[in-house]
Amino acid sequence: PADAIRILLDQRPDAGGLAVPDMPIGSPGMEMGGQSEPFEVILWGDSGNSVFARY
Numbered sequence: 001p002a003d004a005i006r007i008l009l010d011q012r013p014d015a016g017g018l019a020v021p022d023m024p025i026g027s028p029g030m031e032m033g034g035q036s037e038p039f040e041v042i043l044w045g046d047s048g049n050s051v052f053a054r055y
């Protein structure tokens with residue numbers, strides 16, 4: 001989501017980037033008629049992965 005990217009650019013953590021695995025329904029690019037399911041945005045990098053945000 002755009003606001004997760006804005007937070008990433010604001011915080012500039014030492015990481016490779018963000019990912020949303022598994023194409024959850026309702027995530028950006030996976031809109032399906034207003035349906036949605038909860039999903040996590042993962043911060044990934046050399047020091048490991050962690051949950052960056054939940055939607």
Ligand SMILES: [Cu+2]
Pocket residue numbers: 023029030
């Ligand atoms: Cu998809």
